[in-house]
Amino acid sequence: MHELAVTKSILKLALDYLEKNGGNEILSIHLVIGEMRNLEEDWIQRYFDYISAGTAARQARIKVKKIPVLFLCKSCGKTFSGNYREDKPLNCIYCDSHEYDLVSGRELLVETLEIK
Ligand SMILES: [Zn+2]
Numbered sequence: 001m002h003e004l005a006v007t008k009s010i011l012k013l014a015l016d017y018l019e020k021n022g023g024n025e026i027l028s029i030h031l032v033i034g035e036m037r038n039l040e041e042d043w044i045q046r047y048f049d050y051i052s053a054g055t056a057a058r059q060a061r062i063k064v065k066k067i068p069v070l071f072l073c074k075s076c077g078k079t080f081s082g083n084y085r086e087d088k089p090l091n092c093i094y095c096d097s098h099e100y101d102l103v104s105g106r107e108l109l110v111e112t113l114e115i116k
Pocket residue numbers: 073074075076077078092093094095096097
């Protein structure tokens with residue numbers, strides 16, 4: 001599953017970080033995830049608890065900061081959010097243009113790690 005692969009890479013990153021920085025244990029992992037990723041905090045925590053058993057990250061709490069999906073209209077220059085899941089094309093809510101760039105919403109990164 002999607003969450004499992006993501007969670008594995010988060011665990012690896014966290015353990016590498018711990019090794020480099022010489023801590024004993026990972027207390028929490030703060031993630032930044034765009035809404036478009038469709039990743040749920042509960043699921044990530046559940047997978048994490050499962051795969052981190054026996055490692056220095058087994059007690060870590062996963063905290064997720066969600067980043068909304070935002071588009072920048074190329075016609076009027078305004079930023080808008082939209083329902084990207086719908087099949088019908090999305091238009092700018094200000095000028096109805098369909099020319100726009102994705103500004104945010106696809107983020108997936110570890111913001112901070114708390115270790116001791
Ligand atoms: Zn526009």
